[in-house]
Amino acid sequence: MRFSKEVAIIxxxxxxxxxxxxxQLASEGAYVVLVDLNSCEKTIQQLNGADYLECLGDIRDKEFVQATVARTIEKFGEVxxxxxxxxxxxxxxxEDMTLDQWDRDMDTNxxxxFLFSQACVYPHMKDAGYGRIVNISSISGINGGVVSGGEKNGRSGPAYSASKGGVIALTRWVAKEVGKYGITCNSVAPGAVxxxxxxxxxxxxxxxxxxxxxxxxxIAEAVLYFANRKAGYATSQVLKVDGGYSIG
Incomplete structure (x- = not known):
C-alpha cells in the first residue's frame, strides 16, 4: 500500500x-479528491469503498480551486x-483558431x-515539508502536435501544443522552486491514448x-511512480509514455 492514508487531488x-x-491511488490506500466539471459517479463506483471527496466545478476559476483545496484540508487535514x-x-x-478556443485550452491546461499548484504548495505542502506534484503534459507539447486523421481535423491545434509545452516549462520552474520544501514536481507526457x-x-x-x-x-502507472514517496530524488522530469512514438 504505497499510498496508505495519503491525500491526493486529481x-x-x-x-x-x-x-x-x-x-489506482485509491487501490493502494490513498484518500482521493475527485475534481471535475462533470459527475465523478463512474469513478466513485470503482473506488471499492475508499474514502473520497468529490469537488465539481471549473478548474479555471481561482475561487473554485481555493475552495477545493480548503475542502480537502477540512476533510482530510492535509494534501x-x-x-x-x-x-x-x-x-x-x-488560420481558423479562435480566441475563445485558444483561451479555453490555455486556461484549462x-x-x-498553475492555480492548483500554487494553492497546494502554499501553505500546505510547504508547511508539511512534503509533496508530490505530477502534471500531465503531452507529446504535442514537445513536438508541436501529433499528426492524426479520422473524423476530426489533423493534428492537435496550436493552443493545445502551446499549453502543454507551457505545462512542461512550468513543471521545471516549479521543481526548482519547491525542492527546498521536500516537494517534487514532474510531468508525464502521453502520446495517443x-x-x-x-x-x-x-x-x-x-x-x-x-x-x-x-x-x-x-499513463496512471507512470503517474504513480512520480507520486510515491520513494521517488524523492526525481524532479523536473518529463517522462514520455507514447509507445515509442518519439524515438524516431
Missing part, C-alpha cells in the same frame, strides 16, 4: 487518465499529492495547473515500437 477525475489515476490532469484539446489550425479527447481521431501506430494506442492505465 483533476479531470470523471473519466480517462484522471479516472485511472484516482482508482500530499496533486495530479494536474484535466485538459481540453481543440484541433483547429492556426496551463492556468489551472484512448480517452474522450481522442474519440473520433485516427492515429497510425504502425511506426511505433509498440503498435497500439495507449490506455489510461498506461
Amino acid at each position: 483533476t479531470g477525475a470523471a473519466s480517462g487518465i484522471g479516472q485511472a489515476v484516482a482508482i 500530499h499529492i496533486l495530479v494536474n490532469n484535466a485538459g481540453t484539446c481543440s484541433r483547429l489550425d492556426l 496551463l492556468k489551472a495547473t 484512448l480517452t474522450g479527447i481522442t474519440a473520433g481521431v485516427a492515429y497510425d501506430t504502425s511506426a511505433q515500437v509498440i503498435d497500439r494506442m495507449g490506455e489510461p492505465n498506461d
Whole structure:
C-alpha cells in the first residue's frame, strides 16, 4: 500500500487518465479528491469503498480551486499529492483558431495547473515539508502536435501544443522552486491514448515500437511512480509514455 492514508487531488477525475489515476491511488490506500466539471459517479463506483471527496466545478476559476483545496484540508487535514490532469484539446489550425478556443485550452491546461499548484504548495505542502506534484503534459507539447486523421481535423491545434509545452516549462520552474520544501514536481507526457479527447481521431501506430494506442492505465502507472514517496530524488522530469512514438 504505497499510498496508505495519503491525500491526493486529481483533476479531470470523471473519466480517462484522471479516472485511472484516482482508482489506482485509491487501490493502494490513498484518500482521493475527485475534481471535475462533470459527475465523478463512474469513478466513485470503482473506488471499492475508499474514502473520497468529490469537488465539481471549473478548474479555471481561482475561487473554485481555493475552495477545493480548503475542502480537502477540512476533510482530510492535509494534501500530499496533486495530479494536474484535466485538459481540453481543440484541433483547429492556426488560420481558423479562435480566441475563445485558444483561451479555453490555455486556461484549462496551463492556468489551472498553475492555480492548483500554487494553492497546494502554499501553505500546505510547504508547511508539511512534503509533496508530490505530477502534471500531465503531452507529446504535442514537445513536438508541436501529433499528426492524426479520422473524423476530426489533423493534428492537435496550436493552443493545445502551446499549453502543454507551457505545462512542461512550468513543471521545471516549479521543481526548482519547491525542492527546498521536500516537494517534487514532474510531468508525464502521453502520446495517443484512448480517452474522450481522442474519440473520433485516427492515429497510425504502425511506426511505433509498440503498435497500439495507449490506455489510461498506461499513463496512471507512470503517474504513480512520480507520486510515491520513494521517488524523492526525481524532479523536473518529463517522462514520455507514447509507445515509442518519439524515438524516431
